[in-house]
Amino acid sequence: MMASGLFEKAVYRLAGDTGFLVEFGEGIDPTINARVRAMAKALENKKPLGVGEIIPTYRSILIIYDPGETCPDALFPVIERLETSLKTLKLEPARLVEIPVCYGGDFGPDMVNVQKAHGLTSDQVVQIHSHPEYLIYMVGFTPGFPFLGGLDKRLFTPRLETPRMRVPEGSVGIANNQTGMYPIASPGGWQLIGKTPLKLFAPDRTTPFLYKAGDRIKFIPISEQQFSRIARQEEDR
């Protein structure tokens, strides 16, 4: 294993009779994730026969195939050849997606918890949280739920002791070293510090999602008035 946790050679793991994982490294690391995305893109560009979905994750790719048309023994060499040619493959420049967030108040009922845990003012939490450009390592859990990397240590806060039965859609939260947002209402135990008026999952639009794995997210603090205005625009779209 190299210093970054990147494997010298990809590791294959069977996931049933119609899928397998190609692992590129151990742990959560931008270098490993960049390799994942480059490989996923290379595979999408030249999809081998019988391959269905290609799903990039933090450190691996899940490949779903039709066993009537191909099998792992046929696909492993193809992937290995791609991997050796990967040095020449360039990643798309990361898109920066701005997400307006109204912090605190009713939109962020757990802001107080985060403040208390770290002895910060509400403004300081907002400033620290909205400063970084977060890398989207992976999307999943629910449609459009981004797994983000890059949360400032000063905001690491454990999950709620009792998860909520229903977290409203658009909520922005913190769980330990992670931050993220809930595109659809779902149960959840994250500390909610704000809410975005944007529709993060709009199944009826031609592009149902605002971002994908590999993009970067920047949170832009907005007022309640701005929240209402953007929310209305979203309804009209």
Place this chain on the structure above:
Amino acid sequence: MTALKIFAPGGFTTVQDRGRFGFQQMGVPVSGALDLFAFQVGNLLVGNQDTCAGLEITVMGPKIEILKEMDIALTGAKMAMTLNDKPVEQWTSIRVRPKDILTISMVQQGCRAYLAVSGGIKVAKVMGSYATYVGGKIGGFMGRPLQQGDILETHGAVLLKIPRALPRKDIPKYPTHALIRVICGPQDHYFDMDASPLLGTPYMVTTKADRMGYRLQGRAVPIKENMPKSIVSEPAMPGSIQIPPDEQPIILLVEQTVGGYAKIATVISTDLPRVAQTTPGDIVQFEKIDLASAHRLHREETQKFRRLKAFFG
């Protein structure tokens, strides 16, 4: 054109097709019929295309008023069915007409039945599929299970010239003690596979069993001492058997994409319908097979389906 009026929705009845593909990388699960064999035979019996949508009926059947002439077929779990109070057969096409009342009762064997109708249920396609994803409130009929008073439309279709029935020998049985074949992995290295109770000892299906997953109860499945208790979150295939901290297995199904616990093994695609046809209290027992055998079973299943398709012409 309106085709079905729901008098009583039954236990949990949703519009499903074969699934929603291409969006798992965005966290949209495949959804779709859990017992794909029974579902697809239903479409064959009424002369539908593979892509048509039908109803997935769970444990308790619905009561439906028929609003237009069409062919229907009920496949999957064994549920007594009457048309205007007269008993009618499953796994066979039935001609129904306006004002007919179709009543499907409590399950007798299995868990999920499928109602196919000529032309398929007509609802708006969401991201390429008719399937209801209840958790995401999308697809199917308003993104939710059917309710009393719902009126469903169907696509236009040519009705059958002669009725169709599945040969008796091809009708699956749904035992309360199901043998389920698995392939080890993707995280089998987290477990001592030779000593793991997962392979060989029986597990009971608990009441926490739905389209997201089946929680089982039986002997604890410990993770090796030197391995972490969770993994870096990653997507999971339907059929993945994950082991959470309480060491009781969960079979993940079609309404979940990402999991953070180690997955000891994965149910083979051919046996997923068997899992879907077990109900709380039933016993499942896992048996390890190799990939080549699983692929052979997959081929046999495909051939069986092709043969049926040819049989009905």
